[in-house]
Amino acid sequence: MAKQMTMGVIVGNRGFFPSHLATSGRLEMVAALEAKGIKPIVLTPEETAHGAVETYEDAKKCADLFKKHAAEIDGVIITLPNFGEERGLADALRLANLQVPVLIQATPDHAAKMTIAFRRDSFCGKMSICNNLKQYGIPYSLTRLHTEAPDSAEFSADLEWFSAVCRIVRGLKNVRFGAIGARPTAFNTVRYSEKLLERSGITVETLDLSEVMGRIGRMNDTDDAAQQKLASIKKYIPVGDTPDAALMKMAKLGAVIDQWMSASELTVSAVQCWTSLEEFLGIVPCTVMSMMSENLIPSACEVDILGTLSMYALTLASETPSALLDWNNNYGDNPDKAVCFHCSNLPKHFFNEGVKMDFQQIIAGTVGKENTHGTLDGTVKAGAMSFARFSTDDFAGQITGYVGEGAFTNDPLQTFGGAGVVEIPKMQELLRFICESGFEHHVAANFSTTAASVHEAANKYLGWKMHWHR
Numbered sequence: 436m437a438k439q440m441t442m443g444v445i446v447g448n449r450g451f452f453p454s455h456l457a458t459s460g461r462l463e464m465v466a467a468l469e470a471k472g473i474k475p476i477v478l479t480p481e482e483t484a485h486g487a488v489e490t491y492e493d494a495k496k497c498a499d500l501f502k503k504h505a506a507e508i509d510g511v512i513i514t515l516p517n518f519g520e521e522r523g524l525a526d527a528l529r530l531a532n533l534q535v536p537v538l539i540q541a542t543p544d545h546a547a548k549m550t551i552a553f554r555r556d557s558f559c560g561k562m563s564i565c566n567n568l569k570q571y572g573i574p575y576s577l578t579r580l581h582t583e584a585p586d587s588a589e590f591s592a593d594l595e596w597f598s599a600v601c602r603i604v605r606g607l608k609n610v611r612f613g614a615i616g617a618r619p620t621a622f623n624t625v626r627y628s629e630k631l632l633e634r635s636g637i638t639v640e641t642l643d644l645s646e647v648m649g650r651i652g653r654m655n656d657t658d659d660a661a662q663q664k665l666a667s668i669k670k671y672i673p674v675g676d677t678p679d680a681a682l683m684k685m686a687k688l689g690a691v692i693d694q695w696m697s698a699s700e701l702t703v704s705a706v707q708c709w710t711s712l713e714e715f716l717g718i719v720p721c722t723v724m725s726m727m728s729e730n731l732i733p734s735a736c737e738v739d740i741l742g743t744l745s746m747y748a749l750t751l752a753s754e755t756p757s758a759l760l761d762w763n764n765n766y767g768d769n770p771d772k773a774v775c776f777h778c779s780n781l782p783k784h785f786f787n788e789g790v791k792m793d794f795q796q797i798i799a800g801t802v803g804k805e806n807t808h809g810t811l812d813g814t815v816k817a818g819a820m821s822f823a824r825f826s827t828d829d830f831a832g833q834i835t836g837y838v839g840e841g842a843f844t845n846d847p848l849q850t851f852g853g854a855g856v857v858e859i860p861k862m863q864e865l866l867r868f869i870c871e872s873g874f875e876h877h878v879a880a881n882f883s884t885t886a887a888s889v890h891e892a893a894n895k896y897l898g899w900k901m902h903w904h905r
Contacts, residue, residue: 437754440598442468443501443511443535444477445527447519447560448487453552457485460516460542460585467585468512471594476504488527489520498530505533510601513575514585515541518560525567536604536896537575538597539564540590543582558582574895576600599752599888604896606751607744609636613696616644616707618738624875625739628827631834632740635897639740640699644711650694651687651716660690671726672783672811673791681718681808688716689723696732703727705743708736708780709795713802719795719809721780728756729782735759735877736780745823745836745879748893753821753883756782761876762869763854766846771862775843775880779811779853784882786813786853796851815855817845821886822859824869824878825899836893837874838886839865839904865904872902 444464448457461477468475478500480486483493501508511533513524528537541557548554558581568575576597583590612632618625629639654661665686668674674682696704704727706720713719724734733746736759746757758781764774778795790813799807820843825836841859848854857880859865868874886903894901 438602439474440472440509440601441474441476441504441507443504443508443531443533444468444475445497445511445513445524446477446485446487447513447515447517447524447564448485448489449518449520449560450489452517452556453554454485456516456553456555457487460514461486463516463542463585464512464514464540467590467594471591473594473598476500476508488523490523491526494523494526494530497527501531501533508533508535509605510536510538510597513537513539513564515539515557515560515564516555518556519564521560521563521567524564525571525573528568528573529571536597536600536892537568537573538578538593539575540578540585541582542584576891576895596888599885600892600896602751602754603748603889603892606747607635607637607897610703610747611638611640611699611701612740612743613699613701613704614639614641614738614740615647615692615704616642616711616738619707619709622737625737625742625877627741628829631827631829631832635834635899637744640701642695644707647688647691648715650691651684654687654690656683658690660694661686664689664693667726668722671729672722675791675793677792677808684716684718685720685723685809688718688720689726692723703733703743703747705735705738705740707738709798710802713798713806717806719798719807721778721795721810722792723809724780725782725811728758728780729784731756733757734780736777739875739877741825741827741875742877742879745825748825748889749821749823749879749881749883749885752885752888753881755882756784757879757881758782758785758853759877760880762866762878766856771860772844772846772856772858773862774848774854775815775857775878776850776852776854778851781811781815781853783811785815786811787816789813793851811853812851813853814848815843815853817843818882819884820857820880821883821889822878822880823886823889824874825893826874834897834899835872835901836899837868837902837904838889840884840886859904861904868902868904
């Protein structure tokens, strides 16, 4: 279900410009937000002149209003129906101190209405408020066009983009991640710094696999939690030839993870997917993880916490499931195409029809087919996609990342697991950047065009060093 967005609105007005524009501009902005299903929090004409912010007293009233709704406000929109009083607008943000994204919108002048009665000058006023916010140290976002009417298609698109930015920033504020099991010894690539994540408000809670195994061992087949999860698994995916015993193990694993995440108030997870679970429990956790990702609570394999973070940012932006994939193979001799693959725990949302439960062919050669039931096998569907990857740079003491967009294609691919062909413009440049920068081989993907929102949120509001592949 889409999140109900709430925006604080600050209406700008400068007294010697036509004040009736502030009155109409406030109504136009409120109407534009409500048309997108966004709840506005804004001063009324009874509280300040025209419901706008001009003086320091107005700024205090606006800040008090915003503080009362601080728990629900996702972002703030400054609307400039005329030049606007730059100090009052900046003071309102400073006094409210919401620490949320800010979008600055300026309404365009009409070439036939440039007399003193209708001239706006918001084109110029936008530069002044941006200058003041720079002085105040308050980060802000801009519409793609310098001036956009609230009822324009351009502003409607910018509202969607900005809403995604707000969801990412709020969603990653004081979020708690679950790391289930130790990093596989062979995967130095998924090392990360908990301390750098903590500095950004991201906490990691750990659960040893011995505790998982112990809790599964104490759970009876007839327990409600196990039976409910078993029913959910059978409803989620065709189980094919998967033995009943393996399905019950998956159900208990899923129930244990659900209980731990609920009790620990965790949002997303990363799991040691091999090979301890296969050797000592006799299944792969892929289906359980796929179900979590499908329900917008991403779960990454190989205890890749930064992979989960990458998935979650895209999920927050698009409000659709994300997957973690390997940049895995070239595709023929096309330099802009590659095969993205995992073996697989991809959410069902990613597949063409015909996806089914199967066994993990790679690990089966080591631990036996009978111990590897539970993967999802199918072909990734075609469609526009965004990709993202975050990493902790311990040497520089910062979180870094990259984002971009491309598309999954309908190119034929005969393989196993979850795989699709992706086409990305200038892909060789991207691959060179990944290798030269030392990024991991895992990348998060999402069926959306949300790279711009992820970049804006991570770079501008979270303070992470980002690369945008364009």
